[in-house]
Amino acid sequence: MIREAGLEALKKAGLGPGDIDGIFIGHFNGGFLRQDFSASLASLAVPEFRHTPAVRLENACATGSAAIWAALDAIESGRIKRGLVLGFEKMNTLPSHEIGQTLLRCSYVREEGETPGGFAGVFGSIAGEYFERYGDQSDALAMIAAKNHKNGTVNPYVHLRKDFGFEFCRNPSEKNPVVASPLKRSDCSMVSDGAAALVIEPNTSRSLEGPSVRWRSRAQINDFLPLSQRDRTCFEGASRAWKSALKLAELRLEELDFVETHDCFTIAELLEYEAMGLAEQGQGARGVSEGLT
Structure with missing residues (x-):
């Protein structure tokens, strides 16, 4: 996966492995794989990266963003000219109940590690508290789910390309328990299981095969990890990050x-709104x- 995503990104950027000055790998792992030290895997996937500096970053659900953040810092400081950001996870190595x-x-x-239902249980409790405070939001969550599945039908890289529709997402069933x-x-x-990659560099006049974007602003805000120390029905850290990024972008x-x-x-997307x-x-x-x- 690393090789396929990385080489495709380089091809679309009109570059080769030798043009990359630093590799930034976003990988949570957390026990999905026995293998750690993920930064070393880039050169196994692409031998030309054998002596290219590579680091691994982990920041839970913001792991990919952390890798991009580090690459941008390295480029803006002048330490490197071009960086390759790689993100990958292999989650299907464990039985469902262990995932x-x-x-x-x-x-x-310490406080949430025994939550019934695993990580879904954590967000289930967030949704439950939101429902208690603001009323049943089942219709809204089903609309979000249906929208996202429909969007997925036009993306060739998604795991499941199927439009389930609102009724399926709204009502519990044998296939949607x-x-x-x-x-x-x-x-x-x-x-x-999946991987993604992008090349980051200063503005270039070089012809590109793939799409390109310009970075206008970025922001990172942290918050307390324990849900007991914050309002779980409000993403205050995300709200502060949005305000900061929009201000920096003058938008x-x-x-x-x-x-x-x-x-x-789906409750996370609703809170992001x-x-x-x-x-x-x-x-x-x-x-x-x-x-x-």
């Missing part, structure tokens, strides 16, 4: 044409019900 337990390492294990109340299977991201939210946001569970300012707290459902997303 949820492994992902719980992204939570505060409750995983961690009130979350059903369709509310949960899939367990997948308003309504000027954006496209947003790709983290949606490990509120964090980015698309809806007031407690009214995240408007983001999808009014066709804003």
